[in-house]
Structure formats: C-alpha cells, structure tokens
Amino acid sequence: MFTRALSGNTPQENSADPQIKMRVQxxxxxxxxxxxxxxxxxxxxxxxxxxxIGSSGxxxxxxxxxxxxxxxxxxxxxxxxxxTLDGDNIYDRNVDVVLVRRRIGMVxxxxxxxxxxxxxxxxxGPRLLGVGGxxxxxxxxxxxxxxxxWDEVKDKLHQSGLxxxxxxxxxxxxxxxxxxxxxxILMDEPCSALDPIxxxxxxxxxxxxxxxxxxxxVTHNMQQAARVSSLTAFMNMNPDRAGVLVEFGPTTxxxxxxxxxxxxxxxxxxxx
Amino acid sequence: xxxxxxxxxxxxLKKTLLELGRVTQQTIVEGVEALKTRDxxxxxxxxAQDAGINRMRYDIEERAYKLIATQQPLASDLRGIIAILxxxxxxERIADHSKNLGEIVLxxxxxxxxxxxxxxxxxxxxxESMLSQVLDAFSRNDAEAGxxxxxxxxxxxxxxxxxxxxxxxxxxxxxxxxxxxLNLLFAAHNLExxxxxxxxxxxxxxxxxxxxxxxLNVEAPPAAK
Numbered sequence: 001m002f003t004r005a006l007s008g009n010t011p012q013e014n015s016a017d018p019q020i021k022m023r024v025q026x027x028x029x030x031x032x033x034x035x036x037x038x039x040x041x042x043x044x045x046x047x048x049x050x051x052x053i054g055s056s057g058x059x060x061x062x063x064x065x066x067x068x069x070x071x072x073x074x075x076x077x078x079x080x081x082x083x084t085l086d087g088d089n090i091y092d093r094n095v096d097v098v099l100v101r102r103r104i105g106m107v108x109x110x111x112x113x114x115x116x117x118x119x120x121x122x123x124x125g126p127r128l129l130g131v132g133g134x135x136x137x138x139x140x141x142x143x144x145x146x147x148x149x150w151d152e153v154k155d156k157l158h159q160s161g162l163x164x165x166x167x168x169x170x171x172x173x174x175x176x177x178x179x180x181x182x183x184x185i186l187m188d189e190p191c192s193a194l195d196p197i198x199x200x201x202x203x204x205x206x207x208x209x210x211x212x213x214x215x216x217x218v219t220h221n222m223q224q225a226a227r228v229s230s231l232t233a234f235m236n237m238n239p240d241r242a243g244v245l246v247e248f249g250p251t252t253x254x255x256x257x258x259x260x261x262x263x264x265x266x267x268x269x270x271x272x
Numbered sequence: 273x274x275x276x277x278x279x280x281x282x283x284x285l286k287k288t289l290l291e292l293g294r295v296t297q298q299t300i301v302e303g304v305e306a307l308k309t310r311d312x313x314x315x316x317x318x319x320a321q322d323a324g325i326n327r328m329r330y331d332i333e334e335r336a337y338k339l340i341a342t343q344q345p346l347a348s349d350l351r352g353i354i355a356i357l358x359x360x361x362x363x364e365r366i367a368d369h370s371k372n373l374g375e376i377v378l379x380x381x382x383x384x385x386x387x388x389x390x391x392x393x394x395x396x397x398x399x400e401s402m403l404s405q406v407l408d409a410f411s412r413n414d415a416e417a418g419x420x421x422x423x424x425x426x427x428x429x430x431x432x433x434x435x436x437x438x439x440x441x442x443x444x445x446x447x448x449x450x451x452x453x454l455n456l457l458f459a460a461h462n463l464e465x466x467x468x469x470x471x472x473x474x475x476x477x478x479x480x481x482x483x484x485x486x487x488l489n490v491e492a493p494p495a496a497k
Contacts, residue, residue, distance in 0.1 A: 223344055255346050257483025267346045269275045 021046035021184060021214040022067065027081035029059075029066050031074070036062045038242035040081075042233055044184075049206055049215045051225035051251065054235035055271065059243020060218040063235065064186050067216060068104035069097050085184070102129075105182035109189040111169030113161030113176070118144075118153050121161040121172055125180035139179055146212075147175035148205050167198025174205060178213070185209065187217040191224065203228050222267055226255045234263045278343050282352060285335050286411070289356050289363075292328045293407040296363045296370070297400055299325070300466065303373030304396035307459060308389055310382075315374035322371045329364035333357060348480070352413075355480035359410060362469045362476075366403065369462040369469070376459050386442055386452040391435045395463040398427055402470045409477045418477030421470065422488040428467035435460040 022044040029037035037059045044050050052060045062071065069090060071077045082089045090100045102125075113121050122140045131139060140157075144150040149171040153164070161172050170190060177185055187206070191199040199221075206215055206228050219225050225232050232255070233248040247254065247263045258264045265271045299318060306314040336357040339345060345353050402424050409417035439453040471489050479485050 222346065226346075256350060258347055264347045268349045269278070 019045055021086065022216075023082075023084045023087075024063075024067075025082050025084075027063075027066060027079065027083060029062055029071060030078045030080075032076045035240065035242045037066065038238060038240070038244050040235075040243070040245045042245060042248050044214060044216060045231065046214050047210055047212065048231065049210050049217060049229040050231045050233065051229035052216065052218045052233045052235060053220070053222055053225050053266075054243070054246075055237075055266065056220075058235045058237045060235055061188050063243060064106075064188055064216060064218045067184070067186055068101050068106060070101075070106065072097060102180050103182055104184040104186060105177035105180065106186040106188065107170070107173050107177055107190050110193050111166055111173050113164070113169050113172050115160065115162055117158045118161050118164070118172060119157040122175045122179045124176060129180065140175075143175040143179040144172075146178055146209065147171045148201065148208070149175055165198070167194050167201055170194060170198070170202055171205065174202075174209075178209070182213065184214045184216065187215065189218055189220060192220065199224070222255070226251060234258070234260075234266060236262055236266070275343075278339070278345075278349075281335070281339060281343075282345075282349065285332065285339070285353070285356055288328070288332055288335075289360055290407060290411055292325065292332065292360060292363050293403065293410075295321075295325060295328070296367045297403050297407075299367045299370035300396055300400045300403065300463075303370035304393050304463075306377045307373055308393060310377060310380070312378060315377035318374035319371050319378075322367060325364055325367040329360045332360040336360075348483075351480045351483060355410070355476040358476050359473050362473050366466050366469050369466050372462045373459055376455050380452075380455050383452060386439070386449055386456060389456075391431050391438075392456065392460055392463065395428055395431050395435075395460060398424060398431070399463055399466040399470065402428075402467065403473075406470050406473045406477065410473065410480070413477075413481045415478045415481035418474040418481070419488065422474040425467040425471050425489050428464050432460050432464040 020043045024040055024042045024044070027037060027040040028035055040063060052063065054060050065071045066079060067083055067090075071079065079091055082091060084090065085100070085103060089095075090104075114124060116124070119140055122143050123136055126136055126139050141150065141154075144153060149168060152168060153159075153172075161169065164172060170193075174185075174190075191202050194202065203224060206217070209215060217225070217229065229251045231249065232251040234246045234254065235243050236246045238244045247258060247260045249259070253259075254263060255267060258267065299321065302314055302318050305311070306318060336353050339353055340350075343349075402421050405424075406418060406421045409415075409421060436457060439457050442449045443453045468489075475486060475488055478488075
C-alpha cells in the first residue's frame with residue numbers, strides 16, 4: 001500500500017509474483033473523450049530494463065507516465081484498468097500519489113536540473129523527507145557516485161547544476177531521482193538530447209543501475225533499446241489512434257525475429 | 273517505401289551472392305571434368321580462377337559489413353545480411369574444394385587411374401545439384417527447400433564411404449597403389465566436404481527465413497565400446 005507507514009523497498013507480501021515488479025492490466029488512458037492508450041497489459045520484471053519503442057505519437061510516453069500517475073497532472077484525464085507495484089494498484093483511491101512518485105521516479109527527455117547547486121539538486125528530495133546533516137551529505141555523495149558523476153563534480157558541488165554539460169546534467173537528474181531511493185526508474189527518451197558519448201555513459205549507467213532498480217525506458221533509438229534492455233515492448237496506434245501494445249517479449253527476439261509482422265515492419269523501417 | 277536505397281543495396285548484394293554461387297557451381301563441374309579427362313589445362317584454369325572467387329567473397333563481405341555498420345539492419349533484414357555473409361564464405365570454401373580437384377589432376381600427372389571413375393563423378397553430380405537447389409532455396413527464402421536439400425548430404429556421405437572401402441581393398445591387395453588410391457580418396461573427400469558446406473548453407477537459409485538456428489545432419493556419436 002502507498003500509505004506513509006508502508007513505504008519501503010521490500011516487495012509486499014500480496015505481490016502475486018516476486019519477480020514481477022509492476023503489472024499493467026487492461027490499461028486505458030483518456031485525455032477527455034480521446035482514448036490515448038487502449039487495453040495495455042504487460043508485466044515489468046524486477047531489477048531489469050524494459051524498453052518501450054514505437055513511432056511518434058503512439059502513446060509510449062503517455063503509457064510511461066501512467067506508471068507513476070504523472071498523467072494525473074494533466075486535466076481531464078482518466079484511467080481504466082490497473083497498474084500495480086508489488087501487487088498494489090497505484091490507482092486505488094486511498095493511495096498517496098506523492099509516495100507513488102517517490103517509489104517510482106522519473107527522468108525526462110531533456111535534462112531539467114533545478115536552478116540550484118549540484119549538491120542542492122541531489123539533496124532536494126531527501127530534504128523534503130526530512131533528511132539533513134551528515135546523512136544528507138552521504139546520500140548526495142552516494143547518489144552522485146551511483147549516477148557515475150561524482151568524480152566529475154566532487155570539487156564543484158556548490159556550482160550551479162545548469163553549468164554542467166548536457167550529459168552531466170542528465171546524470172545529475174538521475175542522481176536526483178535515485179537520491180530518494182525509488183524502486184522503479186522511468187526514463188522518457190533520456191538520451192535524445194545527448195551526443196553519442198554522453199548517450200553511452202547514460203546507457204552504461206542504466207546497465208549498472210539495473211542491479212538495484214527496475215528501469216522502464218521509452219526510446220526512439222532502437223539500437224539503444226537493443227543494447228540496454230532485456231525486454232522490449234512495441235507499441236503502435238490502432239485505427240482509432242489509440243496506443244496499443246503490439247508485441248512484448250525478450251529484446252533479442254524482438255530485434256532478430258519478431259513474432260508480429262507489424263513489429264517487423266516497424267523495426268526494419270518499412271512502416272507507413 | 274521508406275528504405276528504397278537500403279533495399280536496393282541488399283538486393284544487389286543478394287544478386288552478387290547468387291552470381292558467386294553460379295561460378296562456384298561451375299567449378300564443381302570443371303573440377304570433376306578435369307579429373308575424368310585428366311585435362312591439366314582445365315585444372316590449371318580452375319586453380320587460376322580461385323583468386324577471382326576469393327575477391328568476390330571479400331567484396332560481398334565488405335558490402336555486408338558496410339550495410340550492418342551504416343544501416344543497422346534488424347529482424348529479417350539482419351538475418352538476411354548475416355546469411356549472405358556466411359553463405360559467401362561457404363561458397364568460397366566450396367570453390368576451394370573444387371580447386372583441390374584441379375591440384376589432384378596436376379599431381380597425378382600421367383599416372384594411370386587406379387580404377388575407372390564412377391562414384392566420384394556421381395558425387396560431383398549430386399554436389400552440384402544440391403548447390404543449385406540450395407541457392408534456389410536461398411533466393412526464394414524457402415526454409416523447407418533449404419532443409420530438403422540437406423537430406424541429400426547422406427547420399428554423398430554413403431558414396432564417400434563406398435569409395436573409401438573400395439580404395440582400401442586396392443591398397444591392401446597391393447600397397448604400391450597407395451599414392452594413386454590417396455589421390456582418388458582425396459578427391460572424394462573434397463566432394464564429401466562440399467556436401468557439408470551445402471548443409472551449412474541450408475542452415476543459413478532456414479535462419480534467414482525463420483530466425484531459428486538449427487544444426488542439420490548431425491551424426492550420432494560413435495557408440496562406446
């Protein structure tokens with residue numbers, strides 16, 4: 001449950017399958033009367049990277065945002081179906097949305113550090129949770145280390161986060177996300193604004209982080225999905241322009257021998 | 273189509289591969305013909321052709337690498353290009369086996385044949401026909417046809433065993449025939465290996481068409497004594 005008393009990293013007892021971190025069932029998402037996502041069902045395994053690919057406008061980012069109720073922030077939206085984390089539906093009425101977003105963090109397409117120092121960027125979340133002093137410093141250092149940024153910024157922690165390069169800013173955002181110890185990290189095109197070297201650094205980081213976190217990444221870069229993820233979901237639009245899940249399976253299979261022609265057509269570039 | 277240039281490059285590559293296949297097929301015909309007629313000129317021309325065949329293989333390899341590096345093909349495109357790459361290597365090796373027949377002809381000089389050639393030309397005929405079938409299966413992306421061709425490898429294997437037994441009897445009767453026997457055995461061995469390489473091509477046809485890697489014609493290990 002997402003009450004403050006029950007937060008934590010341990011899977012809940014009522015989780016149907018300890019290997020499955022999140023379970024999406026028959027999920028529909030509406031912007032007003034428009035159904036943007038239709039009938040998505042998928043299981044996201046724990047401590048692994050799941051990639052979502054598909055053409056522009058097919059609902060990948062919308063789907064990703066339903067995983068931590070970011071859709072709630074847009075007016076006139078509605079969800080049908082369920083998204084569970086360790087067996088608990090994050091859309092239950094008594095759920096604390098703030099806690100959902102603490103357990104399920106997010107990194108966005110463009111690096112968006114706060115206009116604050118590097119230290120304060122990472123310390124922001126833990127401070128809100130009442131952490132301070134030595135413990136806060138330790139969390140900041142550890143988060144920056146985990147985000148593979150510490151060595152580059154340790155001597156300038158009090159400089160503005162905005163003074164960093166794009167790739168460093170994105171790793172700072174990852175550090176900020178993991179500082180509150182989420183269980184799941186959602187990444188929405190995290191490398192689309194980065195050069196290849198910065199991209200590889202983020203990918204290496206994802207590969208390291210998957211030992212501790214469950215990661216779901218939306219990407220337009222199919223090679224990136226192929227490089228980092230163990231499972232890949234391919235989404236497409238149905239005739240009503242709603243996003244549907246066409247195929248979901250092991251990444252190797254999706255990229256070498258997809259089961260559906262629609263997937264094959266998309267990944268071989270014969271789409272549309 | 274959004275990837276016209278890519279498709280054209282893949283189709284051109286496939287055409288070059290089939291051309292290499294056609295040339296390779298011809299080397300089997302010429303190899304056994306040179307052996308039957310003891311035609312040293314033909315044998316020499318066969319040996320001389322090999323460098324050109326190697327160049328064709330490297331050209332295919334280079335173009336396949338370039339496509340992989342620049343186009344990042346996936347799914348059936350990826351399997352198709354990998355198959356082209358591997359089939360080119362097998363074809364070049366088949367041509368090497370044919371070249372070996374030419375070298376045997378030169379090595380035999382004017383020495384009379386140990387026995388009339390019956391099974392060896394039959395082996396070449398089967399090998400050539402298998403190669404023609406497997407290339408056809410490849411061009412049609414037909415996994416079943418690829419699998420069917422490989423079944424014929426057993427015919428080559430049993431003919432090879434037959435040639436081996438027969439030549440051994442000659443050697444046992446008269447050990448002085450050993451060199452002449454070995455020349456023929458070496459010729460049969462090369463033709464038997466051609467069958468194995470065609471089986472490898474059949475496996476690539478299946479992979480390109482279905483995405484499944486399977487090993488065909490696996491011989492059971494010899495029973496423990």
